[in-house]
Amino acid sequence: MNTSTRRQFVRSSALATFAAPAILKAATADKINLAFIGPGGMGSNHVKSMCQRKDVIFSWVCDADAKRAAAAAKTIQELTGQTPKIASDMRQVFDDKAVQAVLMATPDHWHAPGAILAANSGKHVYVEKPCSHNLREGRLMIEAAAKNKVCMQVGTQSRSTASISQIIEKLRSGIIGDVLVAKAWNSQLRKNHGHQPATEPPAELHYELWLGPVPKVPFKRTYHPAHWRWFHHFGAGDFGNDGVHDIDIARWGLGVEQHPDRIIGQGSKLFFDDDQEWPDTLYCGFEYDIAGKTKQLIYEQRDWSPYVQEGHENGCAWYGTEGMVIGGKQKGSWQIYGRNNKLIEDIKPTSGPDLAAHHANFFDAIRTGAKLNADITINHLSTALCHLGNIAARTRQALVFDPAKEQFIGNADTSKLLKREYREHWATPVG
Ligand SMILES: NC(=O)c1ccc[n+]([C@@H]2O[C@H](COP(=O)([O-])OP(=O)(O)OC[C@H]3O[C@@H](n4cnc5c(N)ncnc54)[C@H](O)[C@@H]3O)[C@@H](O)[C@H]2O)c1
Structure with a gap:
């Protein structure tokens, strides 16, 4: 097989594996429309690294902490000249049909609830490690990615190093x-x-959004x-x-x-x-x-x-x-x-560990159906x-x-610890 035929074969078989409308749509686009959710400590590293790429439309930054959202938007502005929209509620991002992928760097209790909602909205997901707060959530994430035929990469960047x-x-x-x-x-x-x-949350933090579907506890500065x-x-x-x-x-x-x-x-x-x-x-x-x-x-x-x-x-x-x-x-x-x-x-x-290479692998998977180095099925294990x-x-x-x-x-008693308790909430994972 000559090189160009081989390339065509690899490309067409990769697309056949992921013959999903969402992926085909992204494969033809030059740039990936990306939203950051939780651009805090690690999230701001993602922002800075992603801003080095030339193939990203930075459409949203979403953080329950208004100061952190504003800081991330400012960084993007300074590094790329783009002006992302700002949200505190991630549902605004999921409702935006133009968004193709989300990068979630929230605390762990939000990984599965957020990633599942994102996948159900047809978005590709890069979610930080550990993929889940409890074992059952990891399984639900695998199911959501498969059902919606979206890529779900987990933030263990060593896999791309x-x-x-x-x-x-x-x-x-x-x-x-x-x-x-x-x-x-x-x-x-x-x-x-x-x-x-226990104390009042700081004025910039929307604590109700930060807590999400986990049982309500009073805020602590820690x-x-x-x-x-x-x-x-x-x-x-x-x-x-x-x-x-x-x-x-x-x-x-x-x-x-x-x-x-x-x-x-x-x-x-x-x-x-x-x-x-x-x-x-x-x-x-x-x-x-x-x-x-x-x-x-x-x-x-x-x-x-x-x-x-x-x-x-x-x-x-x-x-x-x-x-x-x-x-x-x-x-x-x-x-x-x-x-x-x-x-x-x-x-x-x-x-x-090579964060930029891990991002590149995520984008390749979205565009061409390339194998994710830290797919949710790998990180769940x-x-x-x-x-x-x-x-x-x-x-x-x-x-x-x-x-x-x-x-x-x-x-059976200990198996109960493989799940968690949630409160009634729009982001409570079902299953
Ligand atoms: N891959 C790595 O090497 C690496 C390194 C450090 C942290 N992490 C992971 O990154 C994630 C974040 O860790 P961190 O240290 O940056 O924590 P952090 O608390 O500094 O940042 C989390 C951000 O998420 C925001 N947030 C919380 N709930 C939200 C919601 N509902 N919607 C939008 N934003 C919300 C917070 O306000 C905060 O800004 C964790 O999962 C952590 O394990 C990964």
């Missing part, structure tokens, strides 16, 4: 033999948030901005926050594309005396049965460490029958050891590990899981 995919290729090539065990760690010094009383992630209502602790990046890379290298069969977990607050609800110290283990073989994945977290572990604040190790690999995504450096710890390869630091490990630690149980049914076996 060359230095990381290269190490995964080396693992696949058998450089350390059969990889039976992988470990991800999160070892860093976080902050004490103290004990905060919730907004950014520190909502340490509370059960809004986040999944540091496992779902930083840990999800590393467990995702570890699972990728281990080569498992299914849920685990058995889960153990132990987690407590050993260090911080403050309002945070998730453990500062956590150990989880996951065991997979794959075609008659067993593989294990381990997660370690100590949020009070003024030192790093094995050279990396956040890192991964893979243990094979012939050697091991140790390294971390942030520096992009990896050491490959063979038998008797013989150093086979020392991959020097390159650069950190990694985010589920955070939810399952957290449940094992919270309930202090060794759990047996049915990967097909996404339920704990013989444990």
Whole structure:
């Protein structure tokens, strides 16, 4: 097959896979009409990175915090000369037929409700990690993307980072033999948030919109901005926050594309005396049965460490029958050891995870049907590990899981924790 025929073949077969009106419409457009939802801390990184592209119409910025929405609109104005409309209620964005894609960087409790509404409005979705607040929501997101035939990319940008995919290729090539065990760690010094009383939300924050469909709780200064992630209502602790990046890379290298069969977990607050609800110290283990073989994945977290572990604040190790690999995504450096710890390869630091490449992959998928590097089906398997490990630690149980049914076996009470409670609200996910 010559190059141009091959290109045509790849293009037509990709389009055949995604023969959806929304995708075909975008494939013919020069520019992608994009709305930002939640352009706060990480969201403002997305804004700055996206503003380097020449193929974006910045149509909306939507934030429940009016100051943050205005700041994002100003950045876009300064960097591109475009003037996006400003909203506080994301339904305005979903109602705009011109919008083709949304980039959601809200707190985790809004990921599934917002992404499902966006997909149901025919928008392609880039949603931050962890994809969901609880396991059931991840499944509903997969269903919404499939039903509406839209792309749903999750914000684990390591999946689009060359230095990381290269190490995964080396693992696949058998450089350390059969990889039976992988470990991800999160070892860093976080902050004490103290004990905060409930208070009035700041004037710029529409707290009702910020809360969304989760049960109503009075505002605390520790919730907004950014520190909502340490509370059960809004986040999944540091496992779902930083840990999800590393467990995702570890699972990728281990080569498992299914849920685990058995889960153990132990987690407590050993260090911080403050309002945070998730453990500062956590150990989880996951065991997979794959075609008659067993593989294990381990997660370690100590949020009070003024030192790093094995050279990396956040890192991964893979243990094979012939050697091991140790390294971390942030520096992009990896050491490959063979038998008797013989150093086979020392991959020097390159650069950190590549956000722009992850955006490019999202746009390629919208335009051509290219495969998403962190499709919702991929990230659901990694985010589920955070939810399952957290449940094992919270309930202090060794759990047996049915990967097909996404339920704990013989444990209906604990299976209830795979979902959350919502209040009656326009964004409550159905299913
Ligand atoms: N991929 C990465 O490397 C990376 C890094 C940091 C954070 N994140 C993720 O990004 C997300 C945001 O984290 P953050 O630290 O920026 O939090 P943040 O609190 O700083 O920002 C969240 C923004 O969402 C807004 N928001 C909340 N509810 C909204 C609603 N209903 N409609 C519109 N806007 C709403 C908030 O007002 C805020 O501006 C999280 O999911 C986090 O896990 C990803």
